[in-house]
Amino acid sequence: DALIELRGVGKTFTRGKSTVTALRDIDLDVPQGRVSAVIGYSGAGKSTLVRLINGLERPTEGSVVVDGKDLTSLSAKEIREVRSRIGMIFQQFNLFSSRTVFGNIAYPLQLAGWSKERQKARVAELLSFVGLTDKAWAYPEELSGGQKQRIGIARALATSPPILLADEATSALDPDTTQDVLRLLRRVNEELGVTIVVITHEMDVVRSLADHVAVLDGGVLVEHGPVRDVIAAPSHATTRRFLDATLRTRPGDGELEQLRSAYDAEVVTVTVDDRHTIGGRLSDLVRRHDVTFELVHGGYTAVKDDALGTFTVLLQGDPDAVRRAAADLRGTLVDGDVA
Numbered sequence: 001d002a003l004i005e006l007r008g009v010g011k012t013f014t015r016g017k018s019t020v021t022a023l024r025d026i027d028l029d030v031p032q033g034r035v036s037a038v039i040g041y042s043g044a045g046k047s048t049l050v051r052l053i054n055g056l057e058r059p060t061e062g063s064v065v066v067d068g069k070d071l072t073s074l075s076a077k078e079i080r081e082v083r084s085r086i087g088m089i090f091q092q093f094n095l096f097s098s099r100t101v102f103g104n105i106a107y108p109l110q111l112a113g114w115s116k117e118r119q120k121a122r123v124a125e126l127l128s129f130v131g132l133t134d135k136a137w138a139y140p141e142e143l144s145g146g147q148k149q150r151i152g153i154a155r156a157l158a159t160s161p162p163i164l165l166a167d168e169a170t171s172a173l174d175p176d177t178t179q180d181v182l183r184l185l186r187r188v189n190e191e192l193g194v195t196i197v198v199i200t201h202e203m204d205v206v207r208s209l210a211d212h213v214a215v216l217d218g219g220v221l222v223e224h225g226p227v228r229d230v231i232a233a234p235s236h237a238t239t240r241r242f243l244d245a246t247l248r249t250r251p252g253d254g255e256l257e258q259l260r261s262a263y264d265a266e267v268v269t270v271t272v273d274d275r276h277t278i279g280g281r282l283s284d285l286v287r288r289h290d291v292t293f294e295l296v297h298g299g300y301t302a303v304k305d306d307a308l309g310t311f312t313v314l315l316q317g318d319p320d321a322v323r324r325a326a327a328d329l330r331g332t333l334v335d336g337d338v339a
């Protein structure tokens with residue numbers, strides 16, 4: 001079941017005589033209980049997408065359904081109600097600098113009219129969950145970036161919303177802190193069952209956190225699917241650019257052709273899962289077909305709880321043997337693409 005559904009969503013901004021199309025014909029389902037990521041470069045339309053999902057903007061075309069309610073047909077008051085079902089975290093944390101950690105986390109509870117007693121109990125629970133019980137009376141300026149984002153997460157979850165929308169939530173953090181925050185977000189998903197939508201320009205965030213990914217480019221959703229499948233066999237050049245920049249496990253566009261002509265060899269890209277090692281497969285191949293091989297690119301990469309290997313293999317030898325070996329290797333592909 002989808003908690004958020006976008007159907008034929010378009011968004012155009014008009015300023016005087018000029019119009020900018022930020023999003024074009026977007027269809028997207030965010031399944032309940034999972035982590036979905038939207039990845040795109042700057043200007044791809046990510047912020048606009050966030051603002052449509054949390055009801056800050058209305059689409060020019062199509063519908064945005066959150067938690068069963070079509071935002072396009074709701075009054076401002078009803079939209080605020082739906083918005084209260086979406087926790088938000090931000091790149092710059094957006095904590096109130098004049099309030100303590102306690103005051104920040106209690107703020108949404110205060111707005112919702114909770115008693116002082118219940119606020120105290122809930123904040124204590126949340127501080128324990130994010131591991132910052134000892135910081136209750138600190139002010140944001142006394143906290144590190146990672147701690148600030150933990151508080152941001154605690155505040156976003158205060159009223160137990162079923163959806164957490166993370167807008168570039170780790171972009172201001174260093175790599176180690178990013179991993180800490182991503183681990184915390186995984187616990188939010190796995191232990192609390194919160195559906196998470198991550199908006200990011202970092203493939204590493206997608207890899208370590210998301211179940212599904214959608215790739216946004218120039219306002220168009222160019223590719224989407226399970227993270228494993230998209231990493232194993234990206235179908236769009238933009239996805240390959242993201243993967244090349246972070247994984248370095250696959251050859252870039254045109255590189256395979258170069259390899260083929262430079263080495264006069266058969267070039268094969270294989271994707272293997274964690275249950276089989278590429279080494280075993282290749283030595284098998286050498287035994288059976290009398291070819292030599294060279295691993296050109298490749299490596300294993302963690303994908304959530306799993307590992308995925310992507311390798312480019314150069315095969316050399318008698319042309320017929322090479323063709324047979326390549327066919328054989330292709331026969332053992334897992335979710336793979338063959339160039």
Ligand code: ADP
Nearest residue numbers: 013020022040041042043044045046047048049
């Ligand atoms: P991203 O978050 O991926 O960087 P945005 O959603 O901010 O992308 O922007 C997508 C496109 O829409 C850009 O060309 C941007 O200039 C344009 N845009 C976004 N918001 C507005 C606005 N309020 N008025 C005019 N153009 C806008």
